[in-house]
Amino acid sequence: MISFPRLALLPVTYTLLAATASPAHAQSLDHAAFEQLFGEPVTDSATGKPQRASDVPAEMDIVTAEDIRLSGADNLPDVLNFVAGLDVRPYGMQDAAVGIRGYNTALNPRVLVLLDGRQVYEDDYGLTVWPLIPVALSAIRQIEIIKGPSSALYGFNAVSGVINIVTYDPLRDKTIAARVEGGSQSLAYGEAVATVQDPGRMGIRLSAEGFRSTEFRGNAAGNTGQQPHSGSVALDARFQLAPGIEWDLAGSIGSVDSNYYIDIGSYTPVGFKANSLSSRLSADTGLGTLKLDAYRNENRTSDNQTVTNDHWQEDVVVVQASDLVKFGRNHAFRLAAEYRNNVASSLESFNGRIGYSIVAGSLMWDWQILRNLSLTNAVRVDDVSVSHQGAQFELPGAGGVYHDVDLIEPSFNSGAVLKVTDFDTVRLTAARAVQLPSLVDFGYARNFSGTIVAGNAGLQPSAVQNYEVDLDRRLPAFGAMLRVSVFAQRTTTAIGSPFGSGITVLPNGAPVFIARNFGDSSEVGGEIGIKGRSRSGLRWNLSYALALVHDDTPEAELFSAASVSYQRQSPTHSVIVGAGYSWRRLDLDMQARWQSHIQDFRIDLDTRVIAPVTVPNYITMNVRLGYRLTNRITASLLVEQLNQQSLARTAGLQVNRRFVGGIEVKF
Template sequence: MKTTTFLTTISAIALSAAFSAGVSAQELDYTSMSEMFGEAVTAGATGAPQRASDVPATMIIITQDEIARFPEYDIPGILRHYGGVDVTRYAYGDGQVSVRGAATGYTPRLLVLVNGREVYLDSYGYTAWSTLPVQLDEIQQIEVVKGPQSALYGFNAVAGVVNIITRNPNHGDYTRLRVDAGTDEYQGISFTAARQLGDNIAIRASYGASEANEFAPFADHTTAIRLAGEDPDFSRETGAFEGRFRFTDKINLTLETSFSNVQASEGDSIYYAENTGYTLVSYKGDLEADTEWGFLTLSAYRNETEIEYAFGALTASLNTVRLQDLFRIGSHDTVRLSVEFREGETGSFPDPTNGDFGYETTAVSAMWNHKFSNALELTLAGRYDSVDWSRDGEPNPALYSFSQADYDVSIEEPSYNAALVWRPEFGGAVRLSAARGVQAPTMFDIGFTMPVNLPGLTVVASGNPDIEPSIVTNYEIAYDRSLTSTVTFRGAIFLQETEGVKSQLGIAPDVFPPSVPVPTFLFNNRGDTRVSGVELTFAGRPDNGWSWDANYTYKQVEDDMSLFPFYTPLNFEEATPSHIANGHLGWTDGRFTIDGYANYVSAINMPMQPVFGTLTLVPIDAYIALSMRGAYQINDHFTVAVNAQNANFGDGEVTNSTNQTESRVWVSISAGF
């Protein structure tokens, strides 16, 4: 016990020193700090450096070394191996991710950050994972935070957060080149590099391109909608460039730009398969100053989006500016204050003659962390969002159910996070937490309107200015501890409730003439749902070259939806697997590394709905996926690896309602300097 207390004290002193030195989440030396404390370190939750076991939320930290050992080609593939994370692979490039709930098409409730920039797409409010301008070789760590985190992380963090942090060029030069080739015409290349140019400038650059044959639709599903003239197979090209400038010992500037061009098949929000094209560009800047008033950060970024959906083209932009102050009061209190402004705009979709549409958001937030002792600390955070929507033109009254004035909508909602972390004398860390998150309506939820010509009848699919935000509350007890010097345990019990679930269209119109011009399907709040469950994780790192880990998640879902299936295709009870289990066994000996993975997902019934057709439930049997990777380090610079993903699936396994998930095998040759 004295040794544990001593190490805890040393850790607190070292992390306090990092905080006092004005270390931001992007500047923290994660590798050296993690080696010092024997566990991963983060600054994502509170803004101040913390050990993973001290974070006021249930967090998974996936390190650079762990990422390198997975037989996966994208981030959703990596995330499926961790407890409490639901991943559904709808197509080769479309792995949808959810935390503690069904990973439906265009999953809308997860905030995904790349170096602090949101990659959330305002249209449906989802993340297109294949468009992330990040190569796996340049990731420092991936942080998965579970439960509503709106007050700590910001906009739309209602089911959880995936925080992706790239390697800092200030912490060492590197160059990595990877070439992949495999079955189903898969081929890919990625390049990442970082260089320090003197004492005050460092740069990072990355580029990646890949293509592959798409998964085949299974026999009971119609062929996906394709973009006219487009190849239905998957293709991806992304790049990023970052520059870091140190003006003084206390003032730093980081500038970053990125692009993505992707063609991918996807499972969309109404369980239909379609082919989509993305052209995305981003610009971001962070100015950091360690001042007498605290550690100040001014962040700004712009996301420019062009999306070719199968039923129309959408152009949108998002501008965000945030000012944050992180400071200490005495030696036991840390405070973070921030104000944020967001502006999102899109052309009228899919008919551009009905006026541009968008919103402005102002948000203020505050966090207070108080350390009672090395064994007990409390974190409280609150956020208040004020959102104003508007349309700058009068929509066509022959089709639209709402006038221009109806789109002048204001939404004001608070959110909070509260957590108590206790390190009892018997060992480990106990975490008690409660949270309230706000899922704001998306552009499609409010402003989308599209006429559909049926035989002898025209109907309209319409957004709804009267739709309300969904409110997500979460209550949780978690416990982490080391069982032996080489075995660790993590467990959590949680209850999460969502009020006012927002849903896309059902199979019957919501309103009819004469109250509207034509029969109209509306986006609307459709009811409530709740999920409760248990997560258990064990991991072992013996000293003999072996490593292993295993996790199990149980979830029980109860829906209270409006007249399913007529007014919503959502059915969380049927679409959420009750049992998910994952296992990994690895071995390293000199230059050889071998890793095997198993993923078990219990049976579900997944909704499938052709556009304005009859909604059905597709039975998806329980399945086990087996994957493996073997690597040989030829010398200090070159490594060759053989990857087999879902090796037992053969030509296809039914794991969703659109495409068969196929096995893929590829060889990777990588060079590092």
């Protein structure tokens, strides 16, 4: 824990800094207009400031709406499976873990996932329930993937990176589409998106999606054979209140029922229900672009297993305020403040209510030093208070689980971007990010017929420091872009959950399962990739990713705490190759991925020992054929895992080949 004065002076500091700003005007981000102007995607995910993708001071990949369409995917993890540096582990039809640059594991807590800037990552257990994200694929403009720590803008848990799903603007983009699919494993999927507009005044988008199928075939610990299904409905509206003033209002509901592979190495049937309401007010003023965001997420989790019967409700309330202001032509500042309150409630799982409140302040400075050189620095300080309401849970001979915790943690991001030539861009970046223990890590407490499983209020956050060099080179003769990244990072005090930390012996000799910190971990790695397309309709991509992870924790400790054995779980090598061709009404696309072996983990239900399981290297290949019946209607056939009927990609169920046929209508 880092100790220095509390953040009581943040509001005063913020006011004084804002008062010194000279009048400046900054436009709100209009993706369509900027993309048309610059000929490439634009984003504000890296710094909070609108930028061309080629100018951001971070390593970022953008998956476009066309990429999603040509993939044929019906879920987000399948879209991300062919992005260099990402590791996607499908434990089930509705259960996938997504990692960035190694450190992936079941219920991965290290990647922060957002939908239009609103957090959909769940802090209760520390995971992203991908099918619970209330978005239809047809409503997505682009998916922005920031590789590397990004806590200075987003706060805790953006330690491996950030995935921000950006939807179309209902005020400016009139999206009307519908899609239905059916296929192997009794798969049925459908989505619909409709937008109504009063041009220049308001736009409202309604979207819905639903999925149902049978599960992957095979035997695995805890697998009940439950039929996975999910669905969501979302309403997004944007109103132009006055010139330069916009108000966004959004709400959603969704649910998922499926087996989930949890960090004891076993499946358990889980039901998730979620609803959210968010508001954003933005105004272009003489003092810059002012934004006020507020949202509330309610997540309900129910373990439907008879033995454990865990269930709880998580309520998250977030209020964010920011001001993006320019000083002259070469300096831009973004000042921001955030309040977050996160509470999980359950008599069975938490002996009442456990939660934390966060007050944070941040500052970003973007300096255009020369015409071809810019420097961006961002710093954030988070003040965290953890507390519990309810009865104390006593550990035999070791005292109570619950006590109040106060933490102050800083984070930073720094990046220099040098445009060496019209074709070459070099980035140098450094960052520090912090992973906060989840509410389960802090305060879960159960006694299962004499076996105690408990959180640990004394857990320390885990910090990640990252240093990186990137090179982008445009190859106009080939219509291609070559990208190279090399990075080194170190993680301190890894966090193990109550279920994934192995047995701890209390002072009185009693064995318990309790959350705890482990040793440090380091990694060096990088990616090299090239992607291009020709005017004749040919498109292609090739990439290689390297992740060399080394854990400092002794092997004897990691044997019983396999979920934090990152060295074993990270694939050292991965290669992605793809090609596609469009001719008249026909689209034909192929993507393939080879990945080196890993060691996942699985519990032996007879001995109750969690042990490593080797997952051999594998190749998986997807092929999609699309045919435009009319300008608005497209028929498609997707074959997932064409090369193999059944494939082990995790220690859980094997992934089965799928045939999926669909019809898509767009207006």
